[in-house]
Amino acid sequence: DAGVIQSPRHEVTEMGQEVTLRCKPISGHDYLFWYRQTMMRGLELLIYFNNNVPIDDSGMPEDRFSAKMPNASFSTLKIQPSEPRDSAVYFCASSSRYTQYFGPGTRLTVL
Amino acid sequence: SQQGEEDPQALSIQEGENATMNCSYKTSINNLQWYRQNSGRGLVHLILIRSNEREKHSGRLRVTLDTSKKSSSLLITASRAADTASYFCATADGDSSYKLIFGSGTRLLVRP
Numbered sequence: 001d002a003g004v005i006q007s008p009r010h011e012v013t014e015m016g017q018e019v020t021l022r023c024k025p026i027s028g029h030d031y032l033f034w035y036r037q038t039m040m041r042g043l044e045l046l047i048y049f050n051n052n053v054p055i056d057d058s059g060m061p062e063d064r065f066s067a068k069m070p071n072a073s074f075s076t077l078k079i080q081p082s083e084p085r086d087s088a089v090y091f092c093a094s095s096s097r098y099t100q101y102f103g104p105g106t107r108l109t110v111l
Numbered sequence: 112s113q114q115g116e117e118d119p120q121a122l123s124i125q126e127g128e129n130a131t132m133n134c135s136y137k138t139s140i141n142n143l144q145w146y147r148q149n150s151g152r153g154l155v156h157l158i159l160i161r162s163n164e165r166e167k168h169s170g171r172l173r174v175t176l177d178t179s180k181k182s183s184s185l186l187i188t189a190s191r192a193a194d195t196a197s198y199f200c201a202t203a204d205g206d207s208s209y210k211l212i213f214g215s216g217t218r219l220l221v222r223p
Contacts, residue, residue, distance in 0.1 A: 004153070031209050043154075043199070043213040056210060091153055095209060098142055102153030 004103035006092050012109045018080040021106045024073055025094030033100060034067055034077050035091040043091075049075065082110045117200060117217040125222050130187040132217040134200030135180075141208045143176055145185050148197045148216070157185075157198075192223045 005024040013019055025032050033048040047057040052069045060067070064083070069075040079086055087110050093100040118133045134143070142161045146154040160167045160176045160183065167174045173186040187194055197218050201211040 033211075042215045045210065045212070048210060050209070093153075098144065098159055098203065098208065099156045100154075100211060102155070104153050 004092055004094055004101055006090075006103035006106050008106060009104060010107050010109075012111065013082055014111050015083055016081045017110075018078065019082045019086075019108060019110075021077040021090050021092075021108070023075045023077070023092030023103060025075070025092070026096075026101055027073065029094035029096045029101070030072075031095045031100075032069060032075050033093040033095075034075070035093065036088045037091060037105075038088045046077070079108075082108075084110045086110050117198070117214045119217060120215070121218045121220070123220040123222065124190055126190060126192055128190055130190050130194070130219055130221070132185045132198050132219070134183045134185070134214055136183075136200075136202045136214075137181065138202075140178070140202045142203055143174075143183050144201045144203075144211065145172075145174060145183075146199045146201060146213075148199065150196070154199065187219075190219075190221045192221050195219060195221045 007022045030051050034046040035043050036046055037043045044059055046059045047067045048055055049069045065079055067077045089105045089107050091102050091105045093102045116135050124130050140162055142159055144159045145157045147157055148154045158169045158172055158174050160174050162178055171188045176183045197216040199213045199216045201213045203211050
């Protein structure tokens with residue numbers, strides 16, 4: 001199995017632009033999680049899905065952030081418009097039970 | 112808010128020595144997990160201990176759980192330079208067992 005796949009691995013954009021991060025979970029996993037990691041705030045859970053349905057989005061910072069999971073093998077996290085304070089590493093993780101498997105992350109820099 | 116808090120924040124030891132990291136949490140839990148993160152990489156699951164377990168081993172790793180004190184420890188024996196990484200504890204509560212809250216992590220440096 002290829003593990004959790006995220007793209008792009010690095011993204012540099014300018015303030016105000018739309019950013020879309022992509023994730024392909026491990027086949028057969030029914031939970032998908034989006035996290036954000038910064039030095040200041042550590043690892044934060046943004047949202048998670050079960051069977052493609054959003055269960056808890058209480059960690060999504062503001063309306064500029066949205067996430068979708070149109071099918072079991074694909075999810076997106078969108079930021080529109082992006083701001084410099086959104087600069088962070090964004091991780092996607094999937095699980096079928098308690099253990100989560102993380103992707104390599106997308107390092108986002110908003111100038 | 113963070114459920115687990117690791118201690119110490121940073122630890123530097125010599126190769127071959129043992130490394131002990133501690134985690135404290137606030138509410139009742141279903142299980143507690145430890146993860147490792149190498150620089151620039153995603154987190155990797157190391158070990159899970161359930162709330163009714165007190166100790167668990169996996170290779171050079173030993174995890175203990177004291178639910179009365181709401182604390183856990185991770186011991187890495189005979190450390191190697193390759194163990195250099197950040198280590199996080201994560202807790203899942205009974206209502207949302209699949210939702211994990213991660214601590215702030217311990218940065219471990221193993222000097223060759």
